[in-house]
Amino acid sequence: MVYLFYLFAAISVIAALVVVAARSPINSAIALVVCLLSIAGHYILLNAQFLAMVHVIVYTGAILVLMLFVIMLLNMNEEVEVRKPLITRILAILTAGLLLLVLLAATRQGLEMSAPESFNPGIGLVKAIGMALFHEFLIPFEVSSVLFLSAMAGAMMLAKKDGTEHVNLPPSSEPKDPAA
Amino acid sequence: MSALILISVLAVLVLYLGLYNKKSWLAPLGILGLAGAIVLFATGWHIPHHLLAGMLEFDRFSIGFSIGMAAITLLIFLFGPDYYTRMQQHVAEQYALMLFSLVGGFLLSSYTNMLMLFLGIEILSIPLYVLAGAKKNSLRSTEASLKYFLLGSFATAFLLMGIALLYGLAGSFDLGVISAHIAGAGSSDLVLNFALFFVVTGLAFKVGAVPFHFWVPDVYQGAPTLVTTFMATVVKMAAFAGFYRFIDITGMPDALARIMVLLVLATLLVGNVAALRQTNFKRLMAYSSVAHSGFLLLALLTDTGPGSTVGATLLYYTFTYSLATAGLFVLFTIAKRANNGAEHNGIFQGLFAAKPWLALCGLAMFLSLAGIPLTAGFIAKYQVFLLAIGAGWLKVMGFGVLMALLGIYYYIMVARELFVPAEHPTTFVVTPLNGLVISACAIGVLLLGLWPALMAW
Numbered sequence: 001m002v003y004l005f006y007l008f009a010a011i012s013v014i015a016a017l018v019v020v021a022a023r024s025p026i027n028s029a030i031a032l033v034v035c036l037l038s039i040a041g042h043y044i045l046l047n048a049q050f051l052a053m054v055h056v057i058v059y060t061g062a063i064l065v066l067m068l069f070v071i072m073l074l075n076m077n078e079e080v081e082v083r084k085p086l087i088t089r090i091l092a093i094l095t096a097g098l099l100l101l102v103l104l105a106a107t108r109q110g111l112e113m114s115a116p117e118s119f120n121p122g123i124g125l126v127k128a129i130g131m132a133l134f135h136e137f138l139i140p141f142e143v144s145s146v147l148f149l150s151a152m153a154g155a156m157m158l159a160k161k162d163g164t165e166h167v168n169l170p171p172s173s174e175p176k177d178p179a180a
Numbered sequence: 181m182s183a184l185i186l187i188s189v190l191a192v193l194v195l196y197l198g199l200y201n202k203k204s205w206l207a208p209l210g211i212l213g214l215a216g217a218i219v220l221f222a223t224g225w226h227i228p229h230h231l232l233a234g235m236l237e238f239d240r241f242s243i244g245f246s247i248g249m250a251a252i253t254l255l256i257f258l259f260g261p262d263y264y265t266r267m268q269q270h271v272a273e274q275y276a277l278m279l280f281s282l283v284g285g286f287l288l289s290s291y292t293n294m295l296m297l298f299l300g301i302e303i304l305s306i307p308l309y310v311l312a313g314a315k316k317n318s319l320r321s322t323e324a325s326l327k328y329f330l331l332g333s334f335a336t337a338f339l340l341m342g343i344a345l346l347y348g349l350a351g352s353f354d355l356g357v358i359s360a361h362i363a364g365a366g367s368s369d370l371v372l373n374f375a376l377f378f379v380v381t382g383l384a385f386k387v388g389a390v391p392f393h394f395w396v397p398d399v400y401q402g403a404p405t406l407v408t409t410f411m412a413t414v415v416k417m418a419a420f421a422g423f424y425r426f427i428d429i430t431g432m433p434d435a436l437a438r439i440m441v442l443l444v445l446a447t448l449l450v451g452n453v454a455a456l457r458q459t460n461f462k463r464l465m466a467y468s469s470v471a472h473s474g475f476l477l478l479a480l481l482t483d484t485g486p487g488s489t490v491g492a493t494l495l496y497y498t499f500t501y502s503l504a505t506a507g508l509f510v511l512f513t514i515a516k517r518a519n520n521g522a523e524h525n526g527i528f529q530g531l532f533a534a535k536p537w538l539a540l541c542g543l544a545m546f547l548s549l550a551g552i553p554l555t556a557g558f559i560a561k562y563q564v565f566l567l568a569i570g571a572g573w574l575k576v577m578g579f580g581v582l583m584a585l586l587g588i589y590y591y592i593m594v595a596r597e598l599f600v601p602a603e604h605p606t607t608f609v610v611t612p613l614n615g616l617v618i619s620a621c622a623i624g625v626l627l628l629g630l631w632p633a634l635m636a637w
Contacts (some may be wrong), residue, residue: 140293140295149192157314175218
């Protein structure tokens with residue numbers, strides 16, 4: 001198990017480095033897939049099969065495919081090198097360095113902290129999640145359906161073509177709308 | 181709970197009716213369902229503290245707020261058929277989204293679990309992001325929608341961070357457990373203070389408190405007037421109900437009180453001072469909404485735990501504020517149509533000469549917002565100041581009185597326009613239903629001002 005952990009850890013770190021270092025956006029996205037898959041491996045090692053499956057389906061399955069689509073639609077597959085002014089680069093390094101410092105400090109503090117609840121190895125199993133979802137958290141589960149329904153209805157309303165002309169006027173010349 | 185289900189199913193039914201292009205049926209069906217929901221809530225009045233699986237609690241506070249929100253939505257729906265006369269598409273979706281948002285409001289007034297707080301806020305907000313952009317051919321409406329969406333998501337992130345920290349500290353989402361943990365923790369618990377700060381930030385954004393108010397004027401101005409009415413009334417009530425339920429369990433530790441005092445002072449100052457310079461009526465109402473948030477936050481500040489009368493005061497204040505605001509926005513729409521879509525404060529000119537009754541109704545509502553005696557707005561502010569004195573926040577209360585006096589000026593400035601003769605002839609077209617809504621709002625404001633006991637529990 002420990003060797004598997006080191007294997008997955010090495011894959012995630014290397015893949016994450018490739019995401020940042022790759023010149024082509026497509027390679028970046030594919031490296032991200034590898035990175036996310038290896039993180040799913042970590043979840044399985046932690047006995048959280050359900051989370052691992054959802055992670056693979058949602059992140060690698062849905063979100064990254066969407067990202068790849070966008071990259072291909074925008075035709076960004078040729079190697080693009082983004083030139084940034086020196087000051088931007090210095091500021092970016094400074095910001096990232098500060099973030100690293102904070103994260104390191106937080107991790108060091110976190111080592112000394114103890115969780116209020118002890119770790120339950122059965123918590124990530126499908127059965128445990130099902131029990132929590134359909135017993136203790138049944139009402140939030142049902143109520144979230146209202147949320148998704150309203151989001152879908154709203155998305156349809158905004159996205160549907162309905163004969164209104166496109167918005168291409170500057171704000172000042174917007175025609176007065178007597179309807180409202 | 182049955183009312184929650186009723187409204188959710190009603191929204192789906194309204195969506196279905198939209199498929200069959202039955203535009204004239206939408207508002208009557210919605211009104212019928214809302215009336216049914218009010219009756220269902222009212223039947224639960226005598227069963228206080230009805231807990232639902234440890235997630236929702238229907239006590240007098242939540243039932244009162246729910247009935248209030250449903251009643252205001254009903255008034256807005258009465259205004260709907262006239263507002264949407266020229267609109268052919270997506271009318272059903274707009275009604276349905278408002279009903280979905282109302283469900284979020286019900287949840288916010290009755291949650292006992294942080295999960296339900298989050299879901300309530302999201303169900304309240306996501307339909308609003310869409311509704312703000314409902315006028316698809318208007319740049320301002322689209323801008324309002326995008327701005328509200330981006331800033332709202334950012335605020336939600338803060339709220340979630342706070343909830344996560346609270347969960348990490350208390351080991352539970354349940355308000356009772358969190359309350360016990362806060363009571364046991366010292367005031368110097370940095371993580372706890374950050375958690376409270378993040379949750380309050382997320383909620384302060386929703387109520388439009390300074391310095392999280394930047395979206396309010398743009399969104400109120402850009403959104404279609406009916407949606408603005410909904411946002412200024414029902415959403416305000418819901419956000420404050422949710423805010424109160426959270427503040428109530430914290431017992432107001434010192435660190436939180438300090439944040440709240442800053443919020444109150446900044447909100448009162450910026451809301452009232454910025455409103456002085458507004459010439460666009462919708463922006464004026466937006467800053468008026470911010471200013472009223474300041475008074476409501478002052479009421480929240482005095483809340484030191486369960487058993488106080490802060491909940492009753494909040495309900496009275498938000499409901500009477502909503503009545504006056506809803507009526508004024510209907511009046512504004514009538515005046516805007518009469519002036520070819522202009523939105524400045526002068527569009528009310530000549531109303532008294534043309535429709536004396538409506539002008540008097542408008543005057544009553546403006547006076548109520550300003551807080552002049554004999555109207556509900558006065559009783560509401562008076563109750564808030566009494567609470568502040570009782571809790572010992574004398575200096576903050578004094579500042580609040582000063583700002584209330586400042587507020588009278590800009591309301592009277594607009595109310596004056598009602599009686600100024602028009603420069604060019606304008607014809608105000610008032611449908612009977614619109615007249616009914618405006619009269620109901622004005623009479624409600626006066627009645628509640630003369631007999632505040634009508635809404636006491």
